[in-house]
Structure formats: C-alpha cells, structure tokens
Amino acid sequence: MRHSHAIVNIITLYHKKVRTVNEKFVLRHVKRVSGEEIDIEIENGKIAGITSAGEGCGAHVVDGCGAYVSSGWIDMHVHAFPEFDPYGDEMDEIGVKLGVTTIVDAGSCGADRISELAAHREQAKTRVYAFLNISRIGLVRIDELSNLEWLDRELVKQSVQAHSDFIVGLKARISRSVVGASGIEPLRIARELSYDTGMPLMVHIGSGPPDIREVISLLQRNDVITHYLNGKKNNLFDAEGRPLQEFSDAIGRGIHLDVGHGTASFSFKVAEAAKQHGIGLHTISTDIYRGNRLNGPVFSMGNVLSKFLYLGYSLEETIAAVTTHAAAWLGKPELGRIQVGDRANLTLFTLDNKTVELIDSEGELRVTNQVIEAKGVIVDGEFIECEVRS
Numbered sequence: 447m448r449h450s451h452a453i454v455n456i457i458t459l460y461h462k463k464v465r466t467v468n469e470k471f472v473l474r475h476v477k478r479v480s481g482e483e484i485d486i487e488i489e490n491g492k493i494a495g496i497t498s499a500g501e502g503c504g505a506h507v508v509d510g511c512g513a514y515v516s517s518g519w520i521d522m523h524v525h526a527f528p529e530f531d532p533y534g535d536e537m538d539e540i541g542v543k544l545g546v547t548t549i550v551d552a553g554s555c556g557a558d559r560i561s562e563l564a565a566h567r568e569q570a571k572t573r574v575y576a577f578l579n580i581s582r583i584g585l586v587r588i589d590e591l592s593n594l595e596w597l598d599r600e601l602v603k604q605s606v607q608a609h610s611d612f613i614v615g616l617k618a619r620i621s622r623s624v625v626g627a628s629g630i631e632p633l634r635i636a637r638e639l640s641y642d643t644g645m646p647l648m649v650h651i652g653s654g655p656p657d658i659r660e661v662i663s664l665l666q667r668n669d670v671i672t673h674y675l676n677g678k679k680n681n682l683f684d685a686e687g688r689p690l691q692e693f694s695d696a697i698g699r700g701i702h703l704d705v706g707h708g709t710a711s712f713s714f715k716v717a718e719a720a721k722q723h724g725i726g727l728h729t730i731s732t733d734i735y736r737g738n739r740l741n742g743p744v745f746s747m748g749n750v751l752s753k754f755l756y757l758g759y760s761l762e763e764t765i766a767a768v769t770t771h772a773a774a775w776l777g778k779p780e781l782g783r784i785q786v787g788d789r790a791n792l793t794l795f796t797l798d799n800k801t802v803e804l805i806d807s808e809g810e811l812r813v814t815n816q817v818i819e820a821k822g823v824i825v826d827g828e829f830i831e832c833e834v835r836s
C-alpha cells in the first residue's frame with residue numbers, strides 16, 4: 447500500500463520543516479479509524495484545530511499520506527523499571543518507540559523502589575503511570591508474595607499518598623509461583639488495602655493454587671483482571687471453552703478485563719472462545735519487557751493489536767481498547783480523544799495488507815493478511831518516529 451513508504455516522508459518532512467516544537471504545523475491528510483479524513487493543526491504542543499482534509503492552515507505542512515491517526519495508544523500492563531531482570535525495560539523502548547504514548551507499569555515496584563520508578567519517568571518522553579506492587583520488594587524476585595513479611599500495609603499506604611499523581615492502583619500477582627504457601631491470603635490483604643487507600647486492584651492470574659474461582663470472587667467493580675485470555679489450566683474458561691460462572695458473575699459486577707499478553711498469558715484458542723461467547727474487549731495490553739519485546743511472542747503493541755484484528759474485532763474496537771477504554775479506566779478521558787485545546791497526544795499508524803505469521807504464548811501460529819504498524823507519535827507537539835520490529 448502507498449502508506450508505508452509515504453510515512454517515511456512524514457518523518458523527513460517533519461524534521462526539515464518544523465525546527466522547533468512550538469512552530470505551528472498542519473498534519474495534513476490523516477484518517478480517523480472511522481475513515482474520516484482530516485487535517486490536524488498543532489501549535490505550542492497543543493491541538494489548535496481539526497478540519498476536513500486539505501483545509502488546515504499553518505506555517506508548515508506535514509503530509510500524513512493517508513495514515514491512520516488516533517489519540518496516543520495506552521498500554522495498561524508493561525514492565526518499565528530498567529534495572530529489573532527479567533521483568534524490566536527502558537520506558538521509551540516500550541512506549542513512544544512502539545507507538546504507545548502512555549504506559550502503565552504493572553507492579554514492577556513495591557514501596558521499596560517506587561520512588562525510583564517515579565524518578566525514571568522524568569527522563570522519558572512516554573507518559574508513565576504505575577500500579578504499586580503490594581509486596582514491598584516488587585519484582586526484584588518473582589515470588590514476591592511468598593513471604594507475608596514483605597507485605598507491609600503501612601508502607602503501601604505511605605507510597606500511595608506520596609505518589610498520588612503516579613500510582614493508579616495496587617498490583618497483586620496471585621498465582622502459584624508468586625504466592626507459594628501464602629495461598630489466597632495476599633489477595634485478602636490486597637482487598638483491605640484497596641478499601642484503605644481507595645485504589646482499585648490489578649490482579650494477575652495464572653496457574654493455581656489458588657483456584658481461579660476463589661480469586662475472582664474477591665474482585666469488585668473497577669478492579670482489573672490481567673491475563674484474562676491465558677491458556678493455563680487454572681484459566682477463566684471450562685474445558686469446552688465456556689466462561690466459568692464465577693467469571694460471568696465478575697463481569698456482571700463491572701470487573702475490567704485486561705489482556706496482558708506477555709510471554710505466557712495469551713492463547714489464541716482462549717481468545718477465540720472469549721470472542722465466540724461475546725466477552726467484551728476492554729483493554730489490550732502487552733505485558734512487555736526486554737525479553738518478550740526482542741524475542742517475542744509480544745514484540746510490540748502493533749503486533750498484539752494485529753492479533754485482535756485477526757480474531758475478527760473491527761479496527762474501531764481494536765483501537766478503542768488502547769485509547770478510549772484505557773483512558774476511561776484511568777479516569778483521564780483527555781488521553782483517549784483528539785480535541786482542540788488538548789495537548790497533542792497522537793499515534794500515527796498504518797493498516798497494511800501483508801501476510802504475516804502471528805504467534806501466541808502457547809507457540810500456536812495464525813496467519814493474517816492485515817497488520818497494524820505504528821509509524822510515529824506526536825507528544826506535546828514533537829514527532830517521534832517508531833522503531834518497530836515485527
């Protein structure tokens with residue numbers, strides 16, 4: 447398609463024409479996911495105007511060449527603390543360079559290191575929020591809830607208070623290898639901490655024990671289940687691929703479903719069952735960190751989004767899962783819209799017709815003919831080119 451090479455022109459044109467980020471420029475001929483073609487005028491880092499394609503005004507014109515534009519993508523589950531291994535990465539490598547302008551670190555840090563994570567974001571062009579791990583040690587080791595002494599309630603409350611503009615929820619990883627002999631107790635404590643702090647929970651699910659029914663029964667409206675499409679034994683579907691009754695009940699209570707693809711937590715078979723049973727698509731997130739970015743099966747947000755297109759979700763539904771839905775959960779609707787007066791927070795991407803193999807966390811392959819590729823983002827008026835491998 448003509449997009450791919452033409453997008454390169456956006457980048458060179460931008461750098462040639464827009465010398466400072468404060469100069470007014472028009473992003474000409476871009477397309478909303480609805481298909482509507484528009485120009486977007488950007489000045490002083492803000493959206494100054496939105497017009498029909500070809501009608502925008504400004505000192506400089508940057509040709510968008512018909513690429514798609516959405517509000518900047520939001521990834522609700524990443525690991526953005528660079529010092530941690532394996533679950534860590536550089537913020538901009540998993541953010542703006544992949545077309546994602548807002549990332550939410552999913553509990554890499556507990557009370558011991560959350561201030562360091564907060565400090566790291568000062569150097570990043572990507573906007574960063576975090577779930578606070580209820581274990582003070584966070585992912586310095588991967589069985590962080592196996593010893594209840596690491597669960598210090600006072601420290602959790604102090605951290606939430608100290609970083610109220612940064613922390614958006616509490617993270618509890620409730621699966622066998624994380625909790626060890628602690629069983630369901632860490633989740634009970636998390637529930638109490640949620641009441642005490644007013645913060646919703648993000649709960650990672652996986653292999654049992656604890657039994658998944660026991661886990662989801664403790665979750666309430668606005669809590670997040672991440673990894674809900676995992677293909678492990680203790681998942682949310684029965685052997686015939688039907689959602690468990692407890693899962694349907696939890697959805698009825700208003701629980702938020704988050705993909706959290708990751709190395710081990712996204713199964714095409716489960717995702718196909720979820721679609722077949724009409725389970726709503728809330729947020730698509732990657733659970734990305736160095737290893738699964740470089741070696742797969744995650745690679746990039748674009749790659750994960752392409753999997754949902756393959757599953758039969760429309761482009762609108764797929765992009766809503768990384769824009770409006772995520773922004774609404776965060777209580778920051780401005781991050782999910784393109785509106786005059788807002789900070790310019792945009793992702794430019796293409797939908798290319800090419801044949802590509804997609805791989806899930808179980809090693810299962812699917813062949814698709816349509817892929818979403820992030821090409822660039824505009825953050826506070828600055829254009830940043832994406833560097834996507836696929």
Ligand SMILES: [Zn+2]
Pocket residue numbers: 523524525552708733
């Ligand atoms: Zn994770």
